[in-house]
Amino acid sequence: MAQISQDNRGLRLVVRYTVLCLIAAIFSFPLIFMVISSLKPSQQLLADAHSFRALLPVGDISLNNYFDAFKRAPVALFVFNSVLVTGVTVIASLAVCSAAAFAFAFVKWKGRDLALTVILATLIVPFETIAIPLLLEASKLPWIGLDGITWGWLNSYRVQIVPFIADGLTIYLFVQYFKDLPGELIEAARVEGASWFAIYRRVVMPLSGPVLATAAILKFLVMYNQYLWPIMVTQEEQYRPVMVGLQYFFQLNRAWGEIMAYLSLITVPVLAFYLYLQKAFIASIASTGVKG
Amino acid sequence: MKHLKWSVAAVALIGWGSLASATETLTMWYHGAGNEVESKIINQVIADFNASQTDYAVELQSFPQAAYNDSVTAGALAGNLPDILDVDGPNMPNWAWAGYMQPLAIDESKIANFLPGTKGMYNGKLYSIGLWDAAIALVTRQSTLDALSLRTPTLEQPWTAEEFEAALKAAKDSGKFKYALDLGMAWKGEWYPYAFSPFLQSFGGDIVDRSTYASAEGALNGEAAVAWGNWWQHLFTEGYAQADQDGADRDNGFGAGDYAFSWNGNWAALGALKAFDDTVFLPAPDFGNGPKIGAASWQFGVSAKSAHPEGAAKFIEFALQDKYLADFSNGIGLIPATPSAAAMVDNYKDGGPLSVFFGLSNAQGVLRPVTPGYVVQAKVFEKAANDIAHGADVAATLDAAVDEIDADIAKNNGYAAQ
Numbered sequence: 054m055a056q057i058s059q060d061n062r063g064l065r066l067v068v069r070y071t072v073l074c075l076i077a078a079i080f081s082f083p084l085i086f087m088v089i090s091s092l093k094p095s096q097q098l099l100a101d102a103h104s105f106r107a108l109l110p111v112g113d114i115s116l117n118n119y120f121d122a123f124k125r126a127p128v129a130l131f132v133f134n135s136v137l138v139t140g141v142t143v144i145a146s147l148a149v150c151s152a153a154a155f156a157f158a159f160v161k162w163k164g165r166d167l168a169l170t171v172i173l174a175t176l177i178v179p180f181e182t183i184a185i186p187l188l189l190e191a192s193k194l195p196w197i198g199l200d201g202i203t204w205g206w207l208n209s210y211r212v213q214i215v216p217f218i219a220d221g222l223t224i225y226l227f228v229q230y231f232k233d234l235p236g237e238l239i240e241a242a243r244v245e246g247a248s249w250f251a252i253y254r255r256v257v258m259p260l261s262g263p264v265l266a267t268a269a270i271l272k273f274l275v276m277y278n279q280y281l282w283p284i285m286v287t288q289e290e291q292y293r294p295v296m297v298g299l300q301y302f303f304q305l306n307r308a309w310g311e312i313m314a315y316l317s318l319i320t321v322p323v324l325a326f327y328l329y330l331q332k333a334f335i336a337s338i339a340s341t342g343v344k345g
Numbered sequence: 346m347k348h349l350k351w352s353v354a355a356v357a358l359i360g361w362g363s364l365a366s367a368t369e370t371l372t373m374w375y376h377g378a379g380n381e382v383e384s385k386i387i388n389q390v391i392a393d394f395n396a397s398q399t400d401y402a403v404e405l406q407s408f409p410q411a412a413y414n415d416s417v418t419a420g421a422l423a424g425n426l427p428d429i430l431d432v433d434g435p436n437m438p439n440w441a442w443a444g445y446m447q448p449l450a451i452d453e454s455k456i457a458n459f460l461p462g463t464k465g466m467y468n469g470k471l472y473s474i475g476l477w478d479a480a481i482a483l484v485t486r487q488s489t490l491d492a493l494s495l496r497t498p499t500l501e502q503p504w505t506a507e508e509f510e511a512a513l514k515a516a517k518d519s520g521k522f523k524y525a526l527d528l529g530m531a532w533k534g535e536w537y538p539y540a541f542s543p544f545l546q547s548f549g550g551d552i553v554d555r556s557t558y559a560s561a562e563g564a565l566n567g568e569a570a571v572a573w574g575n576w577w578q579h580l581f582t583e584g585y586a587q588a589d590q591d592g593a594d595r596d597n598g599f600g601a602g603d604y605a606f607s608w609n610g611n612w613a614a615l616g617a618l619k620a621f622d623d624t625v626f627l628p629a630p631d632f633g634n635g636p637k638i639g640a641a642s643w644q645f646g647v648s649a650k651s652a653h654p655e656g657a658a659k660f661i662e663f664a665l666q667d668k669y670l671a672d673f674s675n676g677i678g679l680i681p682a683t684p685s686a687a688a689m690v691d692n693y694k695d696g697g698p699l700s701v702f703f704g705l706s707n708a709q710g711v712l713r714p715v716t717p718g719y720v721v722q723a724k725v726f727e728k729a730a731n732d733i734a735h736g737a738d739v740a741a742t743l744d745a746a747v748d749e750i751d752a753d754i755a756k757n758n759g760y761a762a763q
Contacts, residue, residue, distance in 0.1 A: 099593040284419070286419070288374070301378050306596075
């Protein structure tokens, strides 16, 4: 009887791992296809596309597409711009949104619930509906720099960063997470005479690793994939991000190999960032039920 | 004495500074980012212009084509347009109507011999001018025509509707091809009105009534348009063409021998010739109202907000030299705007492998509707053509398209001058 039970368990494990491997394969196929295709000439890439050869590094394999991609567009500049804009926005967003969420979760003040409701309501407003008013506003804002006061934020990094620092989803994530923290910790700190800022910095934030990771990854993806807003506000090439750069490869005769090489290159920062925060992200999903 | 020397130097510096500031900077936006060859040529034109005089210096900002129109619209909203911009021909009336562009003040005698599709006229005024045009042909192989016992059509005597039908049927019945006809259904957007509305016009219909531009009633849902719709749909129901096409099939299918005929532009012609040395480019069939193909490609114009329209026009006039027309044609394969420039290009000179496209553009090219409403009408037509290809009721689809176009015209007060 024990033997049968053990056999069943072994069989179940085999089935489970087979299913998991299949699912993993399905999800990894696009990435494998992208990387493998980036090594093939366009003609071969298209010819292989309808067979398993698409997933195998066979035929005329080289790094030529990568060299050609760098010739066609300033790839390094685009990646730098995106990483800079995304990095600064993520850091600023975590600071601003977590502080706002702290005020909503722990501090009692008049109009708190109404303010939170209004912020959450912004989640249902698509960006496209506010893009034009935002553009008109951004084109007239003042800025103090080395040249003194200038008007208009177009063609700058700040115009790609500032409008996206605060957002309803990130605040909501933090509020939900903070509400699950033990209230006794906050009360104890208050009894000890800690200020709200000290509680935020020394008590709450050190316990917020998972939600910080989740919010950072979600924000990173949104910012890294920005397309509409950058094409509206960056007429100068030196400020363009990777997704606008992708369009450089869509000519009448598309260079599919170069497109795959470019996609492989711009995927690296996203994968690296995700892998770095993977454990905390999964822990956060488990604790908050939020899925990216 | 020492003070005198410094004073002279200071005066000289100030004088030099004021001379230097006499050169006005003209900004220019162009859609060719990512196209190395095109960028090199436009930069050469600009460098030559800047070196040829001291009044103006042109500075270029290139955009990827797919993002260009949105960038211009955003730039116009933000009051940030350049002096010189390039515009896709059919969009020009909309940009002129919306106040993005102003009439182009160049000596029109200099463009008298330009291909008709390169001249961007709106409300009787020239707004833009192209250095090249594009044309579409029915691409096939002479060996295919011979094997199917088909007459080779000419500009003077294109295929009739019946001959075209017979050719498609023969290709299908031969069993040698996956599909008889590659229409390029994988390409979306402007390809639909550019490539397919000329069929509608050859049937006698149109996207909008061009006599008034006030309605599509009758033009897009009249008898001729319904006849076009039925013919268009039968291409797919008969299995001559596929309604859904993979991008790879579009790029590679003709060369791989999957299609007997391919409806494609001159930009793909060299690739087709490379695939088969007996490739031939046939004129569009005549469905009763003359054979038609789309005309007008990218053109240069002056932004309405330019502080130096005369300088911008001067640059455009400079760029219209035959040598630059020939350079662009050699570089990107498009049709030079003048016969004299065509004669300088191996592909387009008499007897050249692509010279047929110059004749096609001249003889069959039809502008898409010259109205600000075209940008909406193009999308409505695209949706209708796509729906019909996928089996939608022809008459009902065209009626709905007419309603949508008429509603847009009404909403914009008939696109009256603003």
